[in-house]
Amino acid sequence: MSYDKPLPKPEPWSEPFWDGTQEERLLFQVCEDCDASVFYPKRYCPECGGEDFEWEEADGTGTVYTFSTIYKYPPSAFKDDTPYTPAIIELDEGLRMMSVVTNDPEEVECDAAVEVTFDHVTDEFTLPKFELVDA
Amino acid sequence: MNREIAITGVGEVPSGNYPDRSVLGQALNASMEAIANAGLEKEQIDAILPASSFHDSWYNTDQIFSMYVEELGLQGEVQTNAQVTSGGASSASLMKMARGLIQEGEADNVLIVHSEKFSELDFEDAIDVFATLGIPRQWEAPYGINYNAIGGFMTERYKHETGASEEDVASVCVSNREWAKDNPNAMFQDDLTLEEVVESEMIASPLHAYECNVLADGASALVVSDSDIGERYTDDLAYLDSHGGTVTHYSISQEADVTRFGWEDAANKAFRDSDIDREDIDAAQIYDSYPVVNLIALEEMGFVERGEAGKYVREGHTEPGGELPMTTNGGMLSQGHTGAGGGIAVLVECARQLMGDAGDRQIPDLTNAVETAVGGTYMDAQVSIYTNER
Numbered sequence: 365m366s367y368d369k370p371l372p373k374p375e376p377w378s379e380p381f382w383d384g385t386q387e388e389r390l391l392f393q394v395c396e397d398c399d400a401s402v403f404y405p406k407r408y409c410p411e412c413g414g415e416d417f418e419w420e421e422a423d424g425t426g427t428v429y430t431f432s433t434i435y436k437y438p439p440s441a442f443k444d445d446t447p448y449t450p451a452i453i454e455l456d457e458g459l460r461m462m463s464v465v466t467n468d469p470e471e472v473e474c475d476a477a478v479e480v481t482f483d484h485v486t487d488e489f490t491l492p493k494f495e496l497v498d499a
Numbered sequence: 500m501n502r503e504i505a506i507t508g509v510g511e512v513p514s515g516n517y518p519d520r521s522v523l524g525q526a527l528n529a530s531m532e533a534i535a536n537a538g539l540e541k542e543q544i545d546a547i548l549p550a551s552s553f554h555d556s557w558y559n560t561d562q563i564f565s566m567y568v569e570e571l572g573l574q575g576e577v578q579t580n581a582q583v584t585s586g587g588a589s590s591a592s593l594m595k596m597a598r599g600l601i602q603e604g605e606a607d608n609v610l611i612v613h614s615e616k617f618s619e620l621d622f623e624d625a626i627d628v629f630a631t632l633g634i635p636r637q638w639e640a641p642y643g644i645n646y647n648a649i650g651g652f653m654t655e656r657y658k659h660e661t662g663a664s665e666e667d668v669a670s671v672c673v674s675n676r677e678w679a680k681d682n683p684n685a686m687f688q689d690d691l692t693l694e695e696v697v698e699s700e701m702i703a704s705p706l707h708a709y710e711c712n713v714l715a716d717g718a719s720a721l722v723v724s725d726s727d728i729g730e731r732y733t734d735d736l737a738y739l740d741s742h743g744g745t746v747t748h749y750s751i752s753q754e755a756d757v758t759r760f761g762w763e764d765a766a767n768k769a770f771r772d773s774d775i776d777r778e779d780i781d782a783a784q785i786y787d788s789y790p791v792v793n794l795i796a797l798e799e800m801g802f803v804e805r806g807e808a809g810k811y812v813r814e815g816h817t818e819p820g821g822e823l824p825m826t827t828n829g830g831m832l833s834q835g836h837t838g839a840g841g842g843i844a845v846l847v848e849c850a851r852q853l854m855g856d857a858g859d860r861q862i863p864d865l866t867n868a869v870e871t872a873v874g875g876t877y878m879d880a881q882v883s884i885y886t887n888e889r
Contacts (some may be wrong), residue, residue, distance in 0.1 A: 372639040378637065404638045404750070430659075430757060432651025434643065435702040439630035440623050442643035450644045451860040452652060454753045462752040469704070474659040491641055 366488050369441040376404040380419050385490040388482045390424050393417040403459035424464070424480035426455040432471055433469035453478060453494055467496045501773065502889055505599050505736035506850040507608075507729035508537025514835035514844070515686040518618040522558060525718035526614035527570055533610065533720035536862045538732030540581035542576050544722070545606035548593050549837045550613040551584035553628055554620055567612060579605060586633060587786060589613070590842040591744060591881035597723040598739065599714030607728045614718035624680040625714055633875035647703035647711050649751050649876050650789035651684055654705050657758040657791050660806075665705065667809020669696035671790030672709050672832050677818045679829025681860035686715050686835035693813075710790050715835025719847045726889065735854035740775060740867075740884040743768025751876040761880035762799030762871075769882040775867050777801050780884075782868040784849040786842050787830035796824070796871055800882065824862045827852060842872040853887040876881050 374382050382402075384391035393402040397414035406478055407416055420425045431451035449472050465472050466481065478494040485491055510532030512525045534541050549562035565580040579600065597609040617625050630645045646812040654668055673693055679685035691709065699708040729736050745761035745768075748754040770777060777800075785796045794808035802823060803811045811817070817825035828834045828848035831841040849870040851857050866888055872881040 369643065370636070372637040377519050397547060404753075430652040430656035431704075432648040432655060433707070434645070434648050434702075435704070436700065436702045437626055437645070437647065439640075439645055440627050441642055445643065445695075448643060450648050450652075452757075460752050462635075462642055462644065462750070464642050474656060475527055489641075 366407060369485070371486065371489050377405070377407050381405050382489065384419070384421070385492055386484055388490070390422040390480050390492055391419045392422055392457065394420050401457055401459060403461060420453050422457050422459070426453050426478055426494070428465060428472060428474055428476045428478055429454045430474055431465060431472050433472070433497070451494065461492075463492055463494050465494050465496065471496060501740050502886070503726050503739040504601050505726045505729050505738040506885075507724040507733050507736050507852050508533040508535070508539070509847045510720040511534060511684055511844065511847050512718045513684040513838055514715040517716045518616050520616070520716060521553070522554070522614050522616040522619070525716075526567065526612055526720070527571055529614070529718040529720040530567065530571065530610055530612050533722045536733075537608070537722040537724065537729065539722065540573055540610060541573060543608050544573060544577060544610045546579040546600050546609045547573070547577055548581060548583045548596055548609060548611050548701065550589040550593060550611070550615070550843060551582060552615050553632065553838045554616050556875070566569045568666055576582075584839055585879070586839055587788065587842045588872040588874030588879050588881050589839040590846040591742070591872040591883060593843070594723065594739060594846070594883065595649055599768065601723065601725050610720060611723060611724045611843070612718070613843045614836045615717045615840050617714040617838070618716050622630070632754050633878065639750060639752060647706055650711070650791065651703040651706050652751060653757045653795070653877070654708040654789065654791040657795065660758050660881040663794070663806060663809045665697050666693055667813060668705075668790050669693055669707070669710060669796065670812040671787065671793045672696045674812050674817045675787060675826050675830045675833045678827045678860055679833030681819070681858065682829050682834060685829040685833050686713065687829070687833045706789065710832075712831040712836040715837050717835060717837035717840050717844065719840055719843050721843070721847060721850065724858065735856070735887070737850035737853040737885045737887060738889060740886050741769050741773035742881070742883045743772070744879060744881040746879040748878055749875070754877065758795060759799055760795065760873075760877055762882070764798050765802070765880040765882040766800035769869070769884050773884050775884055775886065779867050780823070780869050782827065782852060782862050783817070783825045784845050784868055785826050786845050786871045786873050787826050787832050788836065788841065790832065792873070792877070793825060800869065819860060827857065827860055827862065845872070846870055849885055853885055
């Protein structure tokens with residue numbers, strides 16, 4: 365079955381991140397000038413304006429900062445997925461990212477521990493998703 | 500700078516589902532009403548600033564390219580036609596641009612106009628439009644988020660950190676509805692109880708159906724004038740006293756604190772630049788869109804303690820007859836969400852109340868009001884103080 369949901373449209377500087385997800389590695393930028401950790405990937409360092417970055421691999425663990433389970437009126441491409449639970453994840457490295465928690469919605473709560481999983485949705489894209497650690 | 504410009508006229512058509520109403524016609528009706536309300540002839544308008552419409556990109560582009568100048572017969576009279584938009588914060592951005600034009604001598608009277616017709620979209624298309632506007636394409640759209648989920652994110656974390664109850668959050672819907680009952684332009688004017696809100700269907704947890712705004716057709720307009728000039732044509736002006744704003748994020752996932760946003764910073768700037776203190780504020784015209792936004796704004800602007808806003812609203816203090824009337828047009832939760840017009844409707848109401856033209860919902864003894872706006876995924880916090888005393 366073809367995948368008909370929105371896919372990322374990478375920028376040249378974010379391609380290493382998406383390549384990493386295909387290898388099941390969750391990467392973030394570290395500025396070579398000021399050592400700031402950066403996510404999502406940026407063209408210029410938001411702290412110092414530098415444009416040289418190294419890529420580091422995150423542990424893939426973190427907590428649920430907040431979440432909402434969509435029961436009705438999702439974007440049309442997600443109609444068959446309800447209920448599903450988009451969540452803002454706070455990685456242990458202190459970076460935040462949008463994702464979904466794939467567990468039963470009833471089990472999800474703020475500050476719950478999660479770890480990354482990788483959903484190879486197409487040949488070209490893998491989306492990092494998260495599951496509860498102690499479920 | 501304080502009180503040197505004022506809203507001198509407002510116009511508005513009823514919000515709701517009006518498939519037979521012309522989107523251009525409602526814009527022109529609101530504009531002519533605002534110009535007449537200011538006591539002006541249309542030829543006295545020097546600049547037209549349209550906000551954005553989302554239902555039809557062709558219509559939106561026509562607004563950029565001076566359609567209203569021609570439709571109002573103002574060729575050669577108007578010096579500037581420029582679209583100004585920041586989504587739900589357009590009201591604040593439009594006022595800042597109007598102030599700049601007037602204070603730089605580019606205009607004496609500026610017409611602000613907004614018109615939206617979501618009923619031209621079928622239901623699913625309307626849902627999908629709001630799953631793209633302000634939603635980062637690369638980092639967030641692939642996860643299927645929408646505005647109800649974003650409202651859910653804020654509400655869930657706010658309840659987690661403050662201990663606010665379901666009823667505390669829902670109380671805003673009831674307060675807004677109590678005002679909308681006396682607003683003939685509101686989409687929803689029927690009784691609404693706390694029980695009905697919390698027992699309504701779960702849409703995006705923890706938000707129930709009545710806690711989610713409904714898209715509406717609507718149009719509104721304001722005339723903004725140099726205060727000295729405006730006073731020659733009308734006795735009822737809403738003077739802009741001060742303004743504070745801050746932009747906190749683009750992506751909701753990158754907002755540092757979804758239970759606070761930038762309201763404290765924006766309010767501190769506005770009150771710092773004003774002679775009016777928080778205790779002098781008679782009304783809080785807060786941009787709602789989701790009920791938790793009002794609770795956060797009330798707390799962060801310094802009107803109630805952190806975590807206490809729900810109790811305050813449940814006790815009726817923000818309803819008709821209360822000590823701090825809030826969002827007195829009913830807000831997007833009851834007047835309807837007209838896109839960028841949702842915030843403009845709150846601004847129109849702020850001015851209308853200060854002008855003494857709010858009919859059965861007129862706030863007695865009103866002198867000073869605080870008004871807020873916020874765009875996109877709560878990307879900014881815009882706080883303005885208006886008064887009817889020069």
